[in-house]
Amino acid sequence: MADYNRKDHLYKKAKEEGFESRAAYKLLEIQQTYKVIPNGAHVLDVGAWPGGWTQVSLDIVGPKGTVTAIDLVPIESIGDPRCKCITGDARDLEEILGHPGPCFDAVISDMSPKLTGIKEADQAGTVACADLALYVAQQLLKKGGNFVVKVFKGGEVEGFVKSARPMFNKLVRSELKSTRATSNEFYVIGLGFKGTS
Numbered sequence: 001m002a003d004y005n006r007k008d009h010l011y012k013k014a015k016e017e018g019f020e021s022r023a024a025y026k027l028l029e030i031q032q033t034y035k036v037i038p039n040g041a042h043v044l045d046v047g048a049w050p051g052g053w054t055q056v057s058l059d060i061v062g063p064k065g066t067v068t069a070i071d072l073v074p075i076e077s078i079g080d081p082r083c084k085c086i087t088g089d090a091r092d093l094e095e096i097l098g099h100p101g102p103c104f105d106a107v108i109s110d111m112s113p114k115l116t117g118i119k120e121a122d123q124a125g126t127v128a129c130a131d132l133a134l135y136v137a138q139q140l141l142k143k144g145g146n147f148v149v150k151v152f153k154g155g156e157v158e159g160f161v162k163s164a165r166p167m168f169n170k171l172v173r174s175e176l177k178s179t180r181a182t183s184n185e186f187y188v189i190g191l192g193f194k195g196t197s
C-alpha cells in the first residue's frame, strides 16, 4: 500500500460530511468548473450506487429539480422525494422509464464495470460503459443539455471521444484533483447537446 491508500483524506472527509462515497467530490469539482447541472434541473445519474453523485446532484438542483438514479446495485440510502432510485441495468433504462424521449437536462455517468485486473478486458469494459452512457444520453438528454462520463486512458477511449465530440457544442476532457493519484481515469464533459433530430 505504498501509494494507494483506500481510506485517503477524501474518503475520510466524505464519511465526516455524510456523503456515501468519495466520488461526491469529483462531481463537485466538475460542477465548480463547468456548471453542468443547472438549478431546477432534471438529472439522470447512471451507475449511481452508493449515491455520492446523487446526493451532490440533489443539493445542486434545489427544491424544484429531480434526480433519477440507476444502478445494478440497490441504492438504499437516499430518502428524498425528489429522487427516483431504480435498481436495474442502464441498457434497459429507456424501457424502464417508458420511452419518455429527451427529458433530462443533464446525464451524468460514473459507471464502471467490475474490474478483473486484466488490463485489456478492463479497458474494453470501461469504454463499453462510456458507450452505453452516451447511448442513454442520445435517447434521454434534452437539446442543450450537458453530459458527464468517466473514462480511462488507453484502449479505444480516443475513438469514444471522437464519436462523442460532434454531438455537443463543446467537449472537454478533465483530469480531476479529486481522482486518486494512482488512477488513470478522466472525465469527458459534453456541453450543449445538439439533439438527435
Ligand SMILES: C[S@@+](CC[C@H](N)C(=O)[O-])C[C@H]1O[C@@H](n2cnc3c(N)ncnc32)[C@H](O)[C@@H]1O
Binding pocket: 020, 021, 023, 024, 046, 047, 048, 049, 050, 051, 052, 053, 054, 070, 071, 072, 073, 088, 089, 090, 091, 110, 111, 112, 113, 114, 129
Ligand atoms: C464507481 S461506482 C459509482 C459511484 C457513484 N457515482 C457515487 O458517487 O457514489 C460505478 C457503478 O456503476 C454501476 N454499473 C456498472 N454497469 C452498470 C450498468 N450496466 N447499469 C447500471 N449500473 C451499472 C456499478 O454497479 C457501480 O455501482
